[in-house]
Amino acid sequence: MANDLIIQEPIDVAKVFTAGGMEGVLKEIEAVALAHVPDVETDSGRLDIASLAYKIARSKTLIDSTGKEVISDWKKKTDRINGLRKQARDFLDDLKTKVRQPLSDWEFAEQKRKAEEDARQEAVIKKRVADLLAVEVIISFLEVATMTDDEFQCLLGDKTFEFEERKKAKAEAEAAEKKRLEKEAADRKAEDERLAKQKKEQEVEAERLAKIQIEIEAKFKAVADEKKRIEREWQETKDRIARKEADKQAAENAKIQAKKDAEDLAKHQAKEAAEAEEIAKIKAARREALKPDKEKLIDWIKGYGTNPIPEIENKEVAEILRVGLEYINKTLNDMLIQVEELL
Numbered sequence: 001m002a003n004d005l006i007i008q009e010p011i012d013v014a015k016v017f018t019a020g021g022m023e024g025v026l027k028e029i030e031a032v033a034l035a036h037v038p039d040v041e042t043d044s045g046r047l048d049i050a051s052l053a054y055k056i057a058r059s060k061t062l063i064d065s066t067g068k069e070v071i072s073d074w075k076k077k078t079d080r081i082n083g084l085r086k087q088a089r090d091f092l093d094d095l096k097t098k099v100r101q102p103l104s105d106w107e108f109a110e111q112k113r114k115a116e117e118d119a120r121q122e123a124v125i126k127k128r129v130a131d132l133l134a135v136e137v138i139i140s141f142l143e144v145a146t147m148t149d150d151e152f153q154c155l156l157g158d159k160t161f162e163f164e165e166r167k168k169a170k171a172e173a174e175a176a177e178k179k180r181l182e183k184e185a186a187d188r189k190a191e192d193e194r195l196a197k198q199k200k201e202q203e204v205e206a207e208r209l210a211k212i213q214i215e216i217e218a219k220f221k222a223v224a225d226e227k228k229r230i231e232r233e234w235q236e237t238k239d240r241i242a243r244k245e246a247d248k249q250a251a252e253n254a255k256i257q258a259k260k261d262a263e264d265l266a267k268h269q270a271k272e273a274a275e276a277e278e279i280a281k282i283k284a285a286r287r288e289a290l291k292p293d294k295e296k297l298i299d300w301i302k303g304y305g306t307n308p309i310p311e312i313e314n315k316e317v318a319e320i321l322r323v324g325l326e327y328i329n330k331t332l333n334d335m336l337i338q339v340e341e342l343l
Contacts, residue, residue, distance in 0.1 A: 011066045022063075022084045026091055029059055033099045040106035053100040060092040121145075128152055135163035297339050 015021045036052050039045025067085045071078055097104075128144045137159045147155070309325070312318040 011062065013066065013070050016063065017067060017070060017081055017084060022088060025063070026088065029056060029092070030095055033095055036099070038102040040102055046103060046106070049100065049103040053096050053103070056092055056096045056099060060089060060096075063088050063092075128156075131156055132159060135159045136166075137163075294339055298336065 011025075016025050033052060033056060036048070038049050040049070064085055067081055067088075071081060125141065125145050128147070129139070129141065132139055132144070132155075135156070137155075144152070310321075312321055
């Protein structure tokens with residue numbers, strides 16, 4: 001399709017923007033648009049559809065811009081021209097949509113096809129990953145996605161064989177382990193039965209030995225009681241002998257102590273007699289030495305009381321005299337007693 005516009009440029013304003021003129025131009029554009037047979041199967045066909053839709057849009061722009069240019073000259077016809085402009089815009093927008101609809105439908109179908117293809121590919125890859133996980137193989141999503149079907153089937157076959165071999169080996173190992181555990185259980189049961197029998201025999205033997213032990217302990221107790229009795233009697237005999245010896249020794253010790261006490265008493269009495277004699281001599285010498293002074297002091301004390309007592313009429317002075325005389329008499333009496341004690 002040529003790249004020229006559907007309508008000629010510049011637009012004949014007098015022809016287009018008059019009654020019936022716009023309708024003719026729009027029909028002309030519609031005729032060209034509807035005459036085109038869309039082909040969405042080829043790149044050139046899809047390009048022609050897009051080009052035709054662009055030309056329709058460009059025609060709309062040309063008509064609209066031309067209408068804007070003549071508005072200033074056609075002020076009185078503004079309302080009519082604006083209406084025609086809107087008519088042209090709406091009509092050509094609808095026509096553009098109608099013309100492009102096959103391409104839009106194809107694009108939508110293509111997007112849907114691609115989405116379905118992507119979903120199918122993703123499902124295939126997920127199934128591959130799941131198949132590999134089932135045989136205990138962990139592999140990246142990207143690596144699985146880049147494999148061909150032959151590569152994947154080859155890998156899956158190898159890994160499945162390895163998995164089955166491992167599974168078989170594991171089953172054999174589990175069977176062997178189960179057999180071993182069963183044998184161990186049987187051995188434990190037999191051992192438990194043997195130990196139970198042995199325990200029963202040991203209990204019977206222990207009961208027999210316990211009876212023997214009781215008999216032996218009874219005999220040992222009788223022997224021990226007899227030994228205690230003999231030891232008690234022997235101890236009583238030794239105690240009697242010890243008491244007799246102690247009494248004899250105590251009597252001898254008492255005699256020795258009495259003799260010693262008599263000697264000590266005699267020595268003490270002789271010492272006391274000598275000391276008493278010496279004290280008597282000292283006292284006699286002292287009396288002789290103190291006798292002159294003693295007689296003089298006694299005469300003075302006795303003569304002191306011969307002084308006459310003055311007569312005092314005042315009671316207070318008389319009381320002082322009485323107290324003083326009592327004190328003097330007591331003091332003289334004490335002096336007399338001390339002098340007498342010197343002899």
